[in-house]
Amino acid sequence: MGNCHASGTEIIARFGEEHIRTGKPICYTSADSVLQIAAHETYFGLDRLLALCIAARGLVDPLNIGRVIARPFTGETAETFERTGNRRDFSVVPPEPTLLDRLTEAGRKVHAVGKIGDIFAHQGVSRVIKANGNAALMAATLATMAEAEAGDLVFTNFVDFDMIYGHRRDVPGYAAALEAST
Numbered sequence: 001m002g003n004c005h006a007s008g009t010e011i012i013a014r015f016g017e018e019h020i021r022t023g024k025p026i027c028y029t030s031a032d033s034v035l036q037i038a039a040h041e042t043y044f045g046l047d048r049l050l051a052l053c054i055a056a057r058g059l060v061d062p063l064n065i066g067r068v069i070a071r072p073f074t075g076e077t078a079e080t081f082e083r084t085g086n087r088r089d090f091s092v093v094p095p096e097p098t099l100l101d102r103l104t105e106a107g108r109k110v111h112a113v114g115k116i117g118d119i120f121a122h123q124g125v126s127r128v129i130k131a132n133g134n135a136a137l138m139a140a141t142l143a144t145m146a147e148a149e150a151g152d153l154v155f156t157n158f159v160d161f162d163m164i165y166g167h168r169r170d171v172p173g174y175a176a177a178l179e180a181s182t
Helices: 008-022 041-063 099-105 134-147 159-166 171-181
Strands: 002-005 026-029 034-040 067-074 088-091 110-113 127-129 153-156
Touching: 002 008, 008 026, 008 034, 008 041, 008 067, 034 041, 041 067, 041 088, 099 110, 099 153, 110 134, 134 153, 134 159, 134 171, 159 171
Parallel strands: 002 026, 034 067, 110 127, 110 153
Antiparallel strands: 026 034, 067 088
């Protein structure tokens, strides 16, 4: 169900209850080159969602779609649905070696905080550090920086800036989140 362009939170509110009733995943896209698949962690199952996204990744490879994104959520009604931190991006493999590959080949470590590993199809990544939300990502970044050796790269994606504020063109919210992160 879905099969349209939509905001992730809006499409879950719109189709989430029907998804729970029918078991059909919610498929949608955004302005990016992505196929997003949302499903309830309990009723559909996180492992089942991830397996579906892996299968979809293979199907869309000939179309050169950048990412297939698993968008798990919880809750019981449109008012209580929430996306979880178990999001997973299945990215197209970079067409040539990236800076991350070059660093690891040179004996350096690349510490991928947040979804960086997913974005680069886990190529050139030495270590993945998961965290959810700007505050947790900042804490994980600072802790990783303290552990990193000279020449290592600590690479973080602060997804909330984009997902919560950027996609909604919420400049005041973005600014407040930026101030809170410093």
